[in-house]
Structure formats: C-alpha cells, structure tokens
Amino acid sequence: MECFLLKCNLLVIHTIPLLMITRNPNSLVSESRADNHHLNAPPQKSSTYVDEIREILDEQARLSVPVAELAEFSDLYAAGLTSLTTVNLMLALEDCFQVEFPDRMLGRKTFESIQSISEAISELLG
DSSP states (O other): OOOOOOOOOOOOOOOOOSSOOOSOHHHHHHHHHHOGGGGGSOOOGGGGGHHHHHHHHHHHTOOSSOGGGOOTTSOTTTTTOOHHHHHHHHHHHHHHHTOOOOGGGOSGGGGSSHHHHHHHHHHHHO
8 A cells, every 4th residue: 555645835833842851762662672572463454554654654753763763662752753743643644544533543542653553544444
C-alpha cells in the first residue's frame, strides 16, 4: 500500500516547550529492545502498516530522534511528539489510510507508539 501525502501550506505556530525531556534519545531504542517479550509473538496484521506509519511520522512528527531508530513500542511523546504534531500526524494518517479517528481514539494512548497507531489503523480498517 502506497501513501501519498498531500502537501498543504499550513500556518504553524512554534512555541517554546513547557517541558524539556532530559532522557537520552538512545535510551528510547534500548528500552524497547530490552522489552523482548513481543519478539516471540506471532506477527499481527497491524505490522503491515508500520512502514507507512514510519514514513508519515518522518514527514509530520518532527521528532528529536530519527524515526528509523525507534522501535515499534518506543514512546513517541518521549521522542518529541507534541500535541500540535499529534494533530498533524492524525490528519496525515486519515488521508493516507482513508479513515477517520473516532472521538474514543483521540487520546494520547492511541498515538503513543508506532505499534499503538498500527493497531488503531487495523481496527479502523477492520
């Protein structure tokens, strides 16, 4: 499945972050790799969307860590995802996958990791 993102001229207001994350970006990867219980699990249908999600994250999320270095279970908010970039991410995901996130999915938990986004997309696509 190929995704084509529409390029829009949007006014983005840059603000000074209220909370500075002091974690080492490399710890995001190593923490996720330390949690290896998922390696023995059978592949899930949602893993088919991971490449598209990574591409959209790379374009929209403006993370402080390269998306390629993040594990599927890495905390995207610890990697620099903000409320503004979450909205941009959600809109790009809706365009790419031709879905609409219902109100019940518009929380931090849905967008906290590549895996959680992939699971949400799988659920929406049925």
